[in-house]
Amino acid sequence: MRNKLFILLVLVSVVLASCGTATPAPQAIPSPVTVIQQVVVTPTPGPNPEAVIPNVEANATVTFWTFWLSPTFDQYIKDTIARFNQAYPGVTVKWEDHQATFQDDLKAAFAAGNAPDVINLSVGEGWVSDYATQGLLLPLDKAVPQSVKDVYFPGLWSEQLVNGQNFQFPWYNFVAVDLINTQIYTGTPSKDASGNTVYTGGAGLNTADFPKTTDGIPALCATIKQKTGTLCDIRLTVNDLLSQMVYEGNVKVLSDDGKTFTFNSPEGVAWLQMYVDMVKAGTVDKTVLLADQDRDSLNLFETGKAAFYQTGPNLIRDVRANNPGLYGYLAVVPAPVGKSGVGGKGGMGISVNAKTKYPNAAIALAQFFTNPTSMVAFSKLVSVYPSSPSAYDDPFFSAPSAAIEDSAKPAAKDYISKLADIVPAVPNKADVNAIVLKHIQDALFNNVSAQAALDAAVAEANALIK
Amino acid sequence: MTKKFTLTPYFFLVPAVAAIAVFVLYPIFAVVYYSFTDYSIVTPPIWVGLRNYQQLFHDSIFWKALEHSFIYLLVTPTLIILSMVLAIIVNRKLPGISAFRAVFFIPVISGSIAVGIAWRLMLDTNGIINGILLAVGALKEPIQWLAEPALTLPLCMLLTVWLGAGYYMMIFLAGLQNIPEELYDAAVIDGCSSWQKHWYVSIPGLRPQITFVAVISSLAALQVFNEVFTLTGGLGGILQSGYTVVYYLWQQAFRLSHAGKASAIAMVLLVITLLFSVMNIRLLESGTEAEA
Numbered sequence A: 001m002r003n004k005l006f007i008l009l010v011l012v013s014v015v016l017a018s019c020g021t022a023t024p025a026p027q028a029i030p031s032p033v034t035v036i037q038q039v040v041v042t043p044t045p046g047p048n049p050e051a052v053i054p055n056v057e058a059n060a061t062v063t064f065w066t067f068w069l070s071p072t073f074d075q076y077i078k079d080t081i082a083r084f085n086q087a088y089p090g091v092t093v094k095w096e097d098h099q100a101t102f103q104d105d106l107k108a109a110f111a112a113g114n115a116p117d118v119i120n121l122s123v124g125e126g127w128v129s130d131y132a133t134q135g136l137l138l139p140l141d142k143a144v145p146q147s148v149k150d151v152y153f154p155g156l157w158s159e160q161l162v163n164g165q166n167f168q169f170p171w172y173n174f175v176a177v178d179l180i181n182t183q184i185y186t187g188t189p190s191k192d193a194s195g196n197t198v199y200t201g202g203a204g205l206n207t208a209d210f211p212k213t214t215d216g217i218p219a220l221c222a223t224i225k226q227k228t229g230t231l232c233d234i235r236l237t238v239n240d241l242l243s244q245m246v247y248e249g250n251v252k253v254l255s256d257d258g259k260t261f262t263f264n265s266p267e268g269v270a271w272l273q274m275y276v277d278m279v280k281a282g283t284v285d286k287t288v289l290l291a292d293q294d295r296d297s298l299n300l301f302e303t304g305k306a307a308f309y310q311t312g313p314n315l316i317r318d319v320r321a322n323n324p325g326l327y328g329y330l331a332v333v334p335a336p337v338g339k340s341g342v343g344g345k346g347g348m349g350i351s352v353n354a355k356t357k358y359p360n361a362a363i364a365l366a367q368f369f370t371n372p373t374s375m376v377a378f379s380k381l382v383s384v385y386p387s388s389p390s391a392y393d394d395p396f397f398s399a400p401s402a403a404i405e406d407s408a409k410p411a412a413k414d415y416i417s418k419l420a421d422i423v424p425a426v427p428n429k430a431d432v433n434a435i436v437l438k439h440i441q442d443a444l445f446n447n448v449s450a451q452a453a454l455d456a457a458v459a460e461a462n463a464l465i466k
Numbered sequence B: 001m002t003k004k005f006t007l008t009p010y011f012f013l014v015p016a017v018a019a020i021a022v023f024v025l026y027p028i029f030a031v032v033y034y035s036f037t038d039y040s041i042v043t044p045p046i047w048v049g050l051r052n053y054q055q056l057f058h059d060s061i062f063w064k065a066l067e068h069s070f071i072y073l074l075v076t077p078t079l080i081i082l083s084m085v086l087a088i089i090v091n092r093k094l095p096g097i098s099a100f101r102a103v104f105f106i107p108v109i110s111g112s113i114a115v116g117i118a119w120r121l122m123l124d125t126n127g128i129i130n131g132i133l134l135a136v137g138a139l140k141e142p143i144q145w146l147a148e149p150a151l152t153l154p155l156c157m158l159l160t161v162w163l164g165a166g167y168y169m170m171i172f173l174a175g176l177q178n179i180p181e182e183l184y185d186a187a188v189i190d191g192c193s194s195w196q197k198h199w200y201v202s203i204p205g206l207r208p209q210i211t212f213v214a215v216i217s218s219l220a221a222l223q224v225f226n227e228v229f230t231l232t233g234g235l236g237g238i239l240q241s242g243y244t245v246v247y248y249l250w251q252q253a254f255r256l257s258h259a260g261k262a263s264a265i266a267m268v269l270l271v272i273t274l275l276f277s278v279m280n281i282r283l284l285e286s287g288t289e290a291e292a
Helices: A002-019 A074-087 A102-112 A127-132 A214-228 A241-249 A266-281 A294-302 A313-322 A359-369 A372-379 A389-393 A409-417 A429-445 A450-465 B008-034 B051-057 B060-072 B075-090 B097-110 B112-122 B128-135 B149-176 B181-189 B194-205 B207-222 B226-231 B245-255 B259-291
Strands: A061-067 A092-098 A118-122 A177-181 A188-191 A197-200 A308-311 A330-334 A348-352
Touching: A061 A102, A061 A359, A074 A092, A074 A359, A074 A372, A092 A102, A102 A127, A118 A127, A118 A359, A127 A348, A127 A429, A177 A313, A214 A266, A241 A266, A241 A429, A266 A429, A266 A450, A294 A308, A294 A313, A313 A330, A348 A359, A372 A389, A389 A409, A429 A450, B008 B259, B051 B259, B060 B149, B060 B207, B060 B245, B075 B097, B075 B149, B075 B194, B075 B207, B097 B112, B097 B149, B112 B128, B112 B149, B112 B226, B149 B194, B149 B207, B149 B226, B181 B194, B194 B207, B207 B259, B226 B245, B245 B259
Parallel strands: A061 A092, A061 A118
Antiparallel strands: A118 A348, A177 A308, A177 A330, A188 A197
């Protein structure tokens, strides 16, 4: 009995031990666990900062013509168009580059009614006002938001005005420089017996003394001719002589009411007489003086037979490609400034066809190519300069220049900011220019006095616009 | 047997007639119309009647261009004589004579624009012509050949002669080879010298070719443009010394956008060339009839 009771007690104890809870051992407080939970947030895309033109037509197709940029800048153009498509998706751009026949192609396209929507036109050659006066370009002052207009230097936005209206987005500009062939200008350096550097075979001139104003050129040409027998490579802007008169001679070409030409003034005579004197002195190459294309002047310089040539640094690459030997003897100096004190107009602009089916898309493309980002990218490829002050904040423009092509870079912003179109809108400009060209030739080559030549030109030009 | 009328031959003619209508007749009629309009190419034409012709009549530059075009006709007798002489020279059975014929023909196939540019480079102030003349002491200072108004037109004419001599030489060569050898044998028997053989046999035998060359070369001379444009770099020569009618037409149309006035110039040129061709043919063929 006792045994049974004992066994029962053991069994009960076992059961109770297994069922009952022992006094729980104090549990350890769990240390905090840091749970990193990744939350993937897809950001709502914000507006593209380069898409500044509103109401761009959806599914627009715009054609864009450039002037003499292919094939060197093909990749730049294509990359910029690709960026444009990111800013303005849905707009298709068809790009064509035209070269020597650009003007003929463009006129034929306007005549046929299939002119491009967006057109690269030369501001320097006066093409913008040529087409704008015929009602072929879209006025931009009202079509473009003020915030966009403020991106550009004011002097460049207000160029080639027709009836006070602007028809171009200023694109790339040139800093006018003179390329100097130091072999002719200074001479070939060598060491004499004393170890001093001497220059032989040249005019013995110092590039630092290159004239700062255009009225110093005749004396320079006389010196070069006398010492080396070389003629000066100077070209008149035969397609825009009135413009050259204004910048170089500070000549007032048109009366304030725009009804009478006035370039036969003493200033006009003085300007023409400067060239007459150079021709009579035999110091200029007459075939280049009235060459139709500036390329003739460039070609002469590239042969190594000219002491200096006025151009933009962007054409130094041409010299390097065509005459690598000459490249090693190049110096670059700022081009002389005329009596107007203004260095010149802008270089190239982009305009919009007045009859484009997609005006906002066309304006957007024109603005995109001329915005600071696009311009800085272009400036890094070739020595041309932007039309926007903010573009010059890019470190590229303050970086030291290694190549001679970039020697104008440090002063570029200051120079470009002062460019301005100071030539009034001339009625029947092409015909008046042809009249001026005809009569100045009489003064240059036919022993007619400069005064008589300009008087005859003014009389004929006034009869034209009567 | 009566022929059955059929339209089939006319259907074969339709493509050619269509092409001529589109590419020849339509432009001619268009130019006639434009000559009575003020037309800038980029804007629609505006009817102005005879104004363009009146302006031309009083345009001293147009008359200067016309005068130069008539002076340019001097290349015609030059080409006839030179080409005939060359043809007589190469019309011999000598070893290697074909090479000479080919050499004389090279300028013809070289292209007037390329040759004009090459000549412009040679005649440049720093070109090879001045280089040679300076080297042999013929010049003390280089001559700016293309900047001398008195030399512009003669240099253009010289280029035209250089370009065309080979072509007309071939025409005369073909003509010479059609003259029966017996005529030359008869001339020798009659005691003719070499010079007299050509004067009495070759030249009369070449009359059809002379007529052809005279007409073609004079038309080409009246319509010259490439030589003037390339040698003057597009300017037309200092003091308009290289202006010809076609150059002036181009300048009015494509530089000054006066397509209406340019069309009027084209009409005047058309009348002149037509009259000239008729005169040429009648004069030369009347000579042939007189001989017959």
